[in-house]
Amino acid sequence: xxxxxxxELDKAWRNDELARKxxxxxxxxxxxxxxLELERAEKRIGSSLQAAPHVHVAPEYLAAMKGIDLAExxxxxxxxxxxxxxxxxxxxxxxxxxxxxVPALAKGDKCARCxxxxxxxxxxxxxxxxxxxxxxxVEALA
Numbered sequence: 110x111x112x113x114x115x116x117e118l119d120k121a122w123r124n125d126e127l128a129r130k131x132x133x134x135x136x137x138x139x140x141x142x143x144x145l146e147l148e149r150a151e152k153r154i155g156s157s158l159q160a161a162p163h164v165h166v167a168p169e170y171l172a173a174m175k176g177i178d179l180a181e182x183x184x185x186x187x188x189x190x191x192x193x194x195x196x197x198x199x200x201x202x203x204x205x206x207x208x209x210x211v212p213a214l215a216k217g218d219k220c221a222r223c224x225x226x227x228x229x230x231x232x233x234x235x236x237x238x239x240x241x242x243x244x245x246x247v248e249a250l251a
Contacts, residue, residue, distance in 0.1 A: 133173035136205045141183040144200035144210035158224050161187030161215040165195045167207030186215035186225040
């Protein structure tokens, strides 16, 4: 029922270090999202999956993103993290110092299943319209 309260969580589950990491990851994502919204408004992209942005970050952001797929968290088809100063003209947000985005288009064709734009689409003789990851999923279901 919607009148029930949430259960009390065990205080031992609190992990301030993990919370800090994900605050940094969410800030990177916010800057990427902001840059992509401008690209969409200017009609340079229609969907975030058409993008593969270059994200310039300070060292603490690079450390927080270790082991995290930038494309997955930002819902793009690719992208790269570059440690170092934000280049002039990059998209930034005033409340997120140390992160700047230079938008770029993803290269390749659109996968008919996941809609990511990837260079590997079209290279499979058996499934020419989908990417390698989707091909594995389709084959596993066959």
